[in-house]
Every structure is written in structure tokens, then in C-alpha cells.
Amino acid sequence: MDRHELKAMVVRIVLAEANEAELHINEIAENDNLLEIFDSMSIVTLIMETESEVSRVFGKYIPLANEHTFDREKSPFVSMANWLKFIYENVGINNE
């Protein structure tokens, strides 16, 4: 899987969670703060779904939750771009 395919997968998971949470969002911008869009339960679900898909695609478990998950400054969810960058770095895909 290349970076564009991974991005598409992550965006699909985010929009699916928005749909599940009945947020009526059809698209997500790179500077959208996911912590402001989703509640904590949805954030955990996003992490679980993404970990699950990453595991299925890459064949190994890569933990995406840490002590900064809900930190307003350090969280990877402060923007969609940050969340994508965080995933690229963790799975070892170039963030160019």
C-alpha cells in the first residue's frame, strides 16, 4: 500500500465513524481538528478501526494510542493532516 492508498483508507475510516456518530459530515479537511469534531468514544473507535485496518494491510499490529492521544497540544488528532502524518510515521511510509 502506498501513501495515497493509505490516506484514502484513513479518510474512509474517519468518515465512516462520523456517519456512525450521526455527525452528518461528508468530507474532512486537512486542518480539521478531530478532537473538536468527535467525542472521546469516537476517537477511541477511530484508533481501533485504524489499528485493525493497518494490521490487516501491513500484517502487524502497530499501536496508535498513547499518552498523548487526548492531549490538546500533542495529540495526533489536532488536525487531520497530523493524524495522517502520525500514521505514515508509524507504519513507515514516506510523508513526502
Added chain:
Amino acid sequence: MSDKVLRFSRAIVSGIVTVAGDKKVTFLDSHAEFGITEVAAKRLQKTVGLGTRYIVSGDMTTADLCYDAAIKLMNGLGVSASEIDALIFVSQTPDFSSPATAISIQHKLGMSKATACFDIRLGCSGFVYGLSAAFAYVEAGYDNILLCVGDVASKIVDKNDHTIAPLMGDAGSAIMVTAGKSQSNFCLYSDGSGYDSLIIPNSGIRNESRYSNAPAKLKMNGAEVFNFTLKNVPQLVYKTLSESGLSKEEIDYFVLHQPNRYILENIILKLQIDEKKVPHQTQSIYGNQNSASIPGTINGFLGDSYQSGEITTFFGGFGIGLSWGGAVIRTNKIFAPKTFIYGE
């Protein structure tokens, strides 16, 4: 983290009994009570692991559950009330703010007036702290300590708060700590900067203006508790094992507090521990049993193992305070029957 470790060599656990609340609640049947849709309920079920839980009905208290557990434990071990030197009660839900609930249980059990009794006011870390206190008393000369831990958390949550009410189960456990040769190590930690991450405002003497209109019900900042747990629990496991001179492969079971499925699965994967060594079904069957969740997990799912042989266990409790503690202890064929449902 502090390098200080509590080390014991002359105290053992001889029995554990847990009694859960008498009323079974199924989450998917009760989601409407929390004002959430069936779809949202299924999401919560998947993420948090919400299934069934047992809570108390009527005026039943933690002390009632612990008393029932203590009777079953003493009968099972053949230990009489007069043989017990101290009773320690650990709970966030005592019968009264004062006097100590341990003393009323002592009287009800018919124990001698020469019994030392006191309460420890802790939640999800409380079992580990209470066990360390019991071990210390035995190490210092007492023969039998009755440790009672439990909570009726269903009574301290806002019944309409879907972020916390459907998590809670009620249970009381009784644990007998006696004199015997065994090496045990405890690592205990606290961080009062997070005192309001989990708090029952207006429940004591202090009234903070920001809570001026808040009911005396448990409030949880789930995000802060999540961060706290993922930051500290893996370190706690590594530190306690290191101080015990043991590798994770030498531990038979890692019995952790049972807040929710995701947290436990994340810890399992982070620590790369065999999933079979980390029971994590308690929340889904009995609910979050707070201070009783560790003994509740042993009685709920591991009783046969603990009753049939020698077991080396890591205990990890973490939560309200913020407070957390780890212990490595060894047990050998202890009395550990399946969790009882009150009244059955």
C-alpha cells in the same frame, strides 16, 4: 518514578471470594435509559465491551456484599471470626463518611474487640494498596487479616450519564491474608494533580465554586483517564517485574483492573503479553467492579487455576486519585470459588 519498593517474605493470600450485585442488567436492553440510540449503543458495546453487569437492588451497600463474601471465605477456609486480627475495608462507597465501615463489619461478623479495623478510601487501585497494608500487618506479627474491598458504584453515578453509568457493576470481595513464607513486591504511586479527572464533587467538606451546582455524582474526564492509563500502566508492569527479578514470561497471570476492553487490549499489545495471561472479560460480564475488579476477575474467570496449583501473578490497579499500584505475589492452591451473585 520512585525506586522504593515494598518487599514482603512472610505473608500469603489463602483465599479470595467475590459477591456481585443481585440485579443483572443487559446493556443493549437498557440503552434507552441513557438516551442513546441502538446504533450508538452497539458502538459502545464494541469499543468499551459493554455487555451485562451486576448491580445491587434496594438499599444494599458495599458492606453487605463484603459481609456475605467474608462469611463465605471464612467458612471455605475454616477460619473463625476470633482468629482474625485485623479487618481492612477498601472502598469509595462506605456506609457512612464516618465511622469507618470496617468496624461495623467487625461487629456484624462477631469478631473480637481486639481486632484492628480501619478503612482505606481508594478506588480502582484499592485492592493493591489494601493488600500491601494487609501484608505489612502480617509481616509485623498478626496472623490473619481479613481484607474487604468493593464498591456499589451504581449508586454514585448519574443514572442518565451514558459515559459512565452503563460501565458500573457492584461487587464486594473478601481476601484472607495469613502468615506464610513467600516473596512479594509492591510498587505504589499517586498523582494528586489529576484529582479531578475522576471525582465526586460536593461529597465531602470542600466545596469548589466550579462544582457549585453539581450533584454529588461521579464525574469522569475520560480523555485524561485514558492518557493516564496508557502512560503509567505499562511502566508499572515493567517496574514491578523488574523489582521482582522476573520476566513477563515467568508471570502466569497479569490480573489488571478492568476499566474497558480497549484499554486492556491496548496494554496487552503494547506489552506483547500472551492474551491468555491477561483476563479481560470482567467488564463485559460483571461491569466495572472498581476496587473489587482484580479479585473479581480471579473469582470470575481464573478460580480453577488458583485453586489447583502454584501461580505467580502480577496485580495492577489504577484509577481515581490518581492512584496506581502493582504487585507480584505467589499463591499456592488458594480458596477461590466462582463469583457468587448476591442472594443466589
